[in-house]
Amino acid sequence: MDLFSSDPVSAPPPPPSGAPLAERLRPRTLAEVVGQAHLTGADGAIGRMVAAGRLSSMILWGPPGTGKTTIARLLAAAVGLRFVAISAVFSGVADLKKVFAEARDHSRTGTRTLLFVDEIHRFNRAQQDGFLPYVEDGTVILVGATTENPSFELNAALLSRAQVLILNRLDGAALGDLLARAEALLGTTLPLTEAARAALIASADGDGRFLLNQAETLVSIAPPAPLDPAGLAALLHRRVAVYDKDREGHYNLISALHKSVRGSDPQAALYYLARMLVAGEQPLYLARRLVRMAIEDIGLADPQALAHCLAAKDAYDFLGSPEGELALAQACLYLATAPKSNAGYVAYKAARRTAEQTGSLMPPKTILNAPTKLMKQIGYGQDYAYDHDAPDAFSGDDYWPEEMTPQSFYTPSPRGFEAKIAERLAYWERLRRDRRG
Template identity: 55%
Template sequence: MAVTLFDETTHRPLADALRPETLEEVIGQDHLLGENGPIARMVSGGTVGSFILWGPPGVGKTTIARLVAKSAKMEFVQLSAVMSGIADLRKVFDTAKSNRTIGRQTILFVDELHRFNRSTQDALLPHVENGSVILIGATTENPSFSLVAALLSRLKVFTLNPFDAASSELLLARVENFVGKRLPLTADARTALINMADGDGRYLVGLADDVFSLDEAEDLDIGRLSKALQKRMPVYDKAQDGHYNLLSCFHKSLRGSDVDAALYWGARMVDAGEDPMTLFRRLSCVASEDVGMADPNALPQVIAAWSAFERIGWPEGRLFIAQAIVYVATAPKSNASYRSFDAALEMARQTGSIPPPKSILNAPTKLMKELGYHEGYKYDHDYPDAYSGQEFFPEELRSKDTRFYQPQERGFERETLKRLEFWQRLKRERKQAK
């Protein structure tokens, strides 16, 4: 290719200049590309098949696809699902068929594969099945939710990791080696730079490029670095995986009584722009599902904090979020109440419309009284301890000694268990006294 006047004056982005030339040079994905990694074995064994690369932005999905094609000596065609459609796919399929006649296999790389609609994804199926193309898809979204089942069943899914601290350090060292000088940063500022990238290797290289362009005479500390560079928002899509993943971490930390982790995941969501109402809705669910009768004050506490937040707003609203999180996370836990209702629902489905005992039915008319409605009903307040011990289950279920609610020996539920055992004893004694 001829050298143009602009080649010497145009700045080439570091991320492009540092793009790996072999799979061995790819950083941060050793679980896939290392000696025993599945992609490495696939390439070395000459058995490259269709697969999905699922991971956050800037971790090497496009690079890996390109290098797999290069290592396997296959044609490489790249499309973006945002910009392409069925007409573009047809052109690729036609070219791939021609390549096969001369013994060349084609790898079709589709970036943002999840952006293809259902019909376009379906159009890929026959060509993936008959091997006319090897499909490598890249997606930032969970393939289980974003790809049609028929296509997903024909693809292996490989998950790429965000850059951790060690991988980020290796990447920065590669940047410094390429530029020929070290980044003018203090140790703390270097760590802060890595944190700003939030696991995105491409973005980290861009930040390093920006630091070099500052041409600082002395090392930047965190304060000067933050002024020079704009920190980006954490990778978090409130409508997609980021939302559900962090919400799952939040819920499980609350259930697991890890108050510090619950505060952290809650803060992560708020910092990323999540609606605080989402946190309060989840706290309400945990207060019933996982705390339940072990501390019946948990739900009123959450609702009160929720109400206070709606009345006060930010920034003081964080006080109410914090109190609700701490209360629910540190409360004793029991799921007995909701499990008991699930068990009751199951029995209700199995038993159908068994008629209730007439004794506990009201008799507002003369006919109903003549039919025995309300006959034999025992008014509990007429008995010691306000407990009559009468039967409320349909007669067909009384022999089963049905017990849905099984309280735990934790928190307030311990007292509930004592009351239930007391009433059971009274019922037995009164039956024996008859």
Template identity: 60%
Template sequence: MPQPEPSLFDSQAPRPLADRLRPASLSEVVGQDHLLGASGPLARMVAARAIASMVFWGPPGTGKTTIARLLAGATDLQFEAVSAIQGGVADLRKVFEAAKGRRAGGRGTLLFVDEIHRFNRAQQDAFLPYIEDGTIILVGATTENPSFELNGAILSRVRVFILNALDADALRLLLARAEQAIGRPLPLAAAAREALLGMAGGDGRYMLNMVEQIVTLSDGDELDVEAMGQLLQRRLPSHDKAGDGHYDLLSAFHKSLRGSDPHAALYYAARMVTAGEAPEAVFRRLACAASEDVGMADPNAMVQVITAWQAFERIGWPEGRLFLAQAINYVATAPKSNASYAGWDAAVSAARRTSHVAPPMRILNAPTRLMKDIGRHAGYQYDHDFPDAYAGQEFLPDELAGSTFYAPNERGFERDVRRRLEFWAGRKARQNG
């Protein structure tokens, strides 16, 4: 939406620290060197004075709005901003009309759309003709995965750039700038200073807001970690149960289980639970890992997870944490095999290729005389009539005879399963040879 006209008293109104420290040039932006460094794509666009439409995807407080504004200033484009939360199609039409007139006069328009994923598909389509004819250069900002939240027509016309959460070095630089603007160091002990960076969670704007609270509310005495936490009323860890953070932590948790790292698995589970994730979501992922990544190497892993899950549902917190932790440690330290998972995928692939093929007649039941007359069940061998309850018949269709889908490895219980299959395969070869 168009920015409001400045008030007569604006110069007297206090400005938030985050606003006062807003970078005046792209070189002052911290934490996004992969985009703004000398060889970064945005730096190259500015050097060529050729800004393409794009979408910035990243967590809050990483500079999306600031970079868009500075890109416009560096290339002499008119900067216009709308918010998908506050604005609608009517506001967009006004911007488009103004941009048309501006273009006729020889000047382009960079339209920044904050929270662009909040526009529905029809609203997103409104941008398309104006992007295509050059009326606007669109710069969208989103905290959600554009692949899921933006329609394909938009994605095909923009470049997606990922903005990183600010790391510790970037936050320290921002903190130093804040202290320079304030005119004195923050009254924080060394440990509290580091804790402040951790509390920011990669969000520069949030950290600057906390800095402002410390300056305003503290009495000047040095604060330790506990005193600073009480002063700021520390927020819960950042974790959007409906957004990408949810899936990122679940992914990190599952990969830690697969990688036999109980320490990391416990950590990511704790991250999710302390941030408000339902324990059921953690147990669901545990059950998946117990089958996908442990499987027959230790069939008891699934039993452990389901038993712990049931115990948790019956007893609840706080004792339930013991069941969750035990299940996590069991799955993480169990021998690993994805042979069942891989075997299923191989069987599905074969099934799709041979869906027209009938099973061998000898293993089909013949409940009627007609079925017997046409050869169904003829030659079937009852396995329990043979030594070791194994007759060595071929059950697959002739086109797939001898195929193997399940290939157990040498880890854990699956070692015994492998030996058993090898024994049966040898006997089958001798009987049919």
């Protein structure tokens, strides 16, 4: 079991001199934690709890390398709690039972336990339920850490007993502060030009641990001259974007892409499309989403939008990656710059609601086929007005069930091709009124 226990009221022990740079730079107080002042500051949720000397159970939700483990350890030291850390990746039910039994023994002597559970979302629902009695009776103060959205990954019962605190992705200023601290500890300046230093910070993608590991590698290699961005890229491996195809990162980016297209921002739409492709998203998934956008957000304002998306899908099937990805980019740009209308989408939802409410009403007999003698005898197809025989190829007949009044679901927008459709509908409505007297 991956478990670490410390005595109460103990500050984190200093790491050995040979420890990784990220470990040697681990903050010794909450004030030293970078990028999370909204939580650890005097007015933040953690700052207020520490000032009051009382902690409640909490879930720390944030990207990798933002200080979740550090904050948990410093919290225990700040309020005088015994600290126990486990990882949900390596621990099971037997490990949890042992932790809870030890915590209960310590509580009898007046020592409370802060239980830190890294990757808490990795525990299944039944295992998460196992925490509830020990959190409720105060045997442990639970501090869980997760990179995944707690509302998706954690039981509602557990969430109701813990405060969710969101850690920020480290911005450029926080990462720059970390680099400065690293240089001060190492007694040297990183061998980088200003542009390469900015590129190194950008490559960390908000992950302080990754940045410090890269800085440590640079110092150990000791290039003879400061590196420019190209030299830095050649020396260090590029960071892979944080992206799980079945988790929140996936849904956040596809939402951003869809809303950028809907908002007619081709630059942002192209950026999010590229983000997903760079992160390894399946191109055909993106093609399906583009088809959906063409139908939902453009519709008949530009009927060619759907054709363009289907053509892009066929082009990708034909070319594959990376050449076929350009077809997806072209379709994305077409959608973002097309006139927008959700009139068809709204109309279908309204028609569906009405269809569910009206059940199995029969259409009027006049528009029913009569393939048998009996059907003709009971009036199927009788007096049907064939529109092509009518003036203007328009009979103006009533096609609704007798028990319903005519409904209006579709109202074209005044944009794009739908403006022409609106004129056509208005023309037919005038003819209909004229012919019905």
